[in-house]
Structure formats: structure tokens, C-alpha cells
Amino acid sequence: MLFPISDDDRHLDGPAWVTIALVALNVVVFVFFQGLGANEAFTYGWSVVPEEITTGTDLTGPVTVGMVGQQVTIPHAPGPVPIYLTILSAMFMHGGFGHIIGNLLYLWIFGDNVEHRFGHGVFLAFYLVSGLAATAAQVALDPGSVIPNLGASGAISGVLGAYLVLFPRNRVHAVFFYTVVSIPAVLALGLWILFQFVNGVGAIAATEQTGGIAYGAHIGGFAAGVVLALVLRSVIPVERPNVLQSAERRDPRARRIW
Numbered sequence: 686m687l688f689p690i691s692d693d694d695r696h697l698d699g700p701a702w703v704t705i706a707l708v709a710l711n712v713v714v715f716v717f718f719q720g721l722g723a724n725e726a727f728t729y730g731w732s733v734v735p736e737e738i739t740t741g742t743d744l745t746g747p748v749t750v751g752m753v754g755q756q757v758t759i760p761h762a763p764g765p766v767p768i769y770l771t772i773l774s775a776m777f778m779h780g781g782f783g784h785i786i787g788n789l790l791y792l793w794i795f796g797d798n799v800e801h802r803f804g805h806g807v808f809l810a811f812y813l814v815s816g817l818a819a820t821a822a823q824v825a826l827d828p829g830s831v832i833p834n835l836g837a838s839g840a841i842s843g844v845l846g847a848y849l850v851l852f853p854r855n856r857v858h859a860v861f862f863y864t865v866v867s868i869p870a871v872l873a874l875g876l877w878i879l880f881q882f883v884n885g886v887g888a889i890a891a892t893e894q895t896g897g898i899a900y901g902a903h904i905g906g907f908a909a910g911v912v913l914a915l916v917l918r919s920v921i922p923v924e925r926p927n928v929l930q931s932a933e934r935r936d937p938r939a940r941r942i943w
Contacts, residue, residue: 690790701797703800728833815846855869857870
């Protein structure tokens with residue numbers, strides 16, 4: 686199992702304020718709105734349910750479904766009006782401590798580099814669009830599903846896709862069988878998305894508390910991140926100083942892109 690813990694970002698130019706704010710917002714939602722996972726009414730009401738999105742109808746009562754060979758009752762609760770707002774709210778919610786810690790670690794490691802490359806405002810838009818694309822992919826896979834979906838994994842998958850496009854040779858430090866190794870990002874993130882396609886191993890922050898892993902959201906978010914990064918890289922050609930540029934190659938005229 687390969688688990689990234691940090692990357693080489695010694696030369697980044699200043700704090701990544703949007704990444705910091707996104708991490709803080711996820712924590713605030715989990716602690717104060719979800720009650721550390723104890724507030725089931727909020728969690729079930731404000732998560733994305735594919736059937737609610739495709740029909741526009743809020744499910745407000747228990748629904749029994751078959752999962753893993755057994756019958757499971759999902760205690761749906763009233764959500765926002767309109768119910769489509771769950772597409773946004775679910776991006777900042779999590780199913781448990783392991784879920785949120787794993788997700789935010791990935792965002793913290795890889796988000797700052799992408800934010801510094803595109804600038805704060807563009808990065809925020811990029812993050813939200815990646816999350817929306819991830820949700821759309823998951824809903825499209827099973828539009829009649831009544832199983833709630835929540836978590837920042839889809840948007841963060843978009844960040845990983847952008848990182849792979851922008852910084853393929855950057856060094857990522859990861860735990861591999863009790864040993865810390867330093868490998869290129871193209872290998873670390875390439876293995877991650879490969880596992881999503883093949884057998885679901887190595888997903889972001891998989892825990893029993895999440896009730897399952899939304900691989901469709903991971904793949905959809907990652908694909909959106911790759912496409913958006915390719916487009917933005919050509920639209921915003923002037924790069925800020927980053928870890929892939931040696932001191933001799935950095936352009937002192939490079940401007941800050943907000």
C-alpha cells in the first residue's frame with residue numbers, strides 16, 4: 686500500500702490561502718454541522734442522493750435497500766430547498782474521522798502546488814467544478830440510487846489530476862510497507878488512478894464509516910481535473926515559481942496570478 690504523506694514544495698511562493706480555507710471549511714462543517722458525525726439528520730439530509738437529483742424530490746423517510754447481501758435501512762432526512770443544493774453541501778461533508786483526515790491530508794499535500802500555479806481565484810473555481818463533475822459522474826452511474834454520497838474526494842481527485850498534469854516529476858514522499866520512499870508524482874498518482882479503475886484499492890480515505898467508496902466520483906473528478914488543467918495551463922501561460930523550476934530557470938518577471 687502506497688500512502689502519500691508530503692511532497693517537495695520548499696520553493697512555493699507564500700501560503701496557499703484557498704487550500705487552507707478549504708481545509709478549515711471542511712473541518713467546520715464536520716465539527717459544528719455534522720456534530721463529529723453524530724448529527725445524522727444533517728448528514729443524511731444534506732448528502733447527495735442520486736434519485737433526489739434526477740427526480741428533484743427530497744427523500745424524507747427511511748428507505749430499505751439491499752447492500753452486500755443484506756437489507757439496510759437508510760434513514761433519509763429532509764434536505765435543503767431546492768434539493769439540488771446538496772450537490773454543493775456534500776462536497777464539504779464526511780462520513781467519519783478517518784474519512785476527513787485522509788481527504789484533507791491529500792488536499793493539503795497536493796492542493797498548494799496547483800493553487801500557486803493558477804492563482805487563488807482560479808483554483809477555487811477549479812476545485813468546485815471538479816467536485817461538480819465528480820458528482821455528475823457518480824449520479825450518471827446509478828441515477829436511481831437512494832444511497833447518500835458525501836465527501837471532498839471528488840473535488841480532491843480533480844486536484845490530483847491537475848497535479849499529475851502540471852508537476853509529473855515532482856517528488857512525493859509516501860509510506861510503502863512501513864518505509865518512507867520518495868517517488869515521482871507521475872508514479873504515485875498514476876498508481877492511484879490505476880487502482881480506481883482496476884479494483885478500487887488505494888482510494889482516498891476509505892473507511893467502514895463511509896458505507897462504501899464512490900469510485901465513479903473519484904474517476905470523474907480526476908478526469909475533470911486533467912482536462913481543466915490542460916486547458917488552464919494554456920490559458921494561463923505565465924507560471925509562478927514552483928518546485929519544478931530551478932533557480933536559473935525562474936523568470937524574475939513572473940507575475941502573481943490571482
